[in-house]
Amino acid sequence: MKLFNLSTLAILSFTSSTAYAGCYPAGIDGFKQPAYDNIEGLCKTLFSGNxxxxxxxxxxxxxxxxxxxxxxxxxxKTGNSMDWATCTQKMKDMINCQKGGESDYNDIGWNFRADPNSGPCLH
Incomplete structure (x- = not known):
C-alpha cells in the first residue's frame, strides 16, 4: 500500500511540475476553424523568437x-526562445477547449492561452 501511495505521489508531483492545463469552464464557445487555420501563421510571424x-x-x-x-x-526567470512548431501545437491544444483555455508548461518555460470572446477584435 505504501508503494502505491508513493508511486501516486511521484506521478502527481511530476505532472503538476510539468504542465498546468485547463479548459475554461465558462465563457463563449469558440468558432475554432478560423483559429486553426491561422494559428500556425501567427506562431511563425508573431509568437516565435526570443x-x-x-x-x-x-x-x-x-x-x-x-x-x-x-x-x-x-x-x-531567464530568457527563452519560442519555436513556431511548439507554439502551434500548444495553441492548438488550447483551441481544442470549446471555451478556450490556458496552460503552463513549466518544463519548457511557457504559458499559452487561447480565449474566445464576443465581438470583433478592437483594432
Whole structure:
C-alpha cells in the first residue's frame, strides 16, 4: 500500500511540475476553424523568437462574429526562445477547449492561452 501511495505521489508531483492545463469552464464557445487555420501563421510571424523573462506576446484574431485572444508568456526567470512548431501545437491544444483555455508548461518555460470572446477584435 505504501508503494502505491508513493508511486501516486511521484506521478502527481511530476505532472503538476510539468504542465498546468485547463479548459475554461465558462465563457463563449469558440468558432475554432478560423483559429486553426491561422494559428500556425501567427506562431511563425508573431509568437516565435526570443523572449525576456516574463515577456508576453499577444494577438487578436477575428473568428466569425467573435474573436480569439492569444497569449504566449515566458514563465522562466531567464530568457527563452519560442519555436513556431511548439507554439502551434500548444495553441492548438488550447483551441481544442470549446471555451478556450490556458496552460503552463513549466518544463519548457511557457504559458499559452487561447480565449474566445464576443465581438470583433478592437483594432
Amino acid at each position: 523572449y525576456s523573462p516574463g515577456m508576453i506576446r499577444s494577438a487578436c484574431l477575428d473568428a466569425g462574429n467573435d474573436h480569439y485572444d492569444f497569449y504566449a508568456r515566458n514563465i522562466k
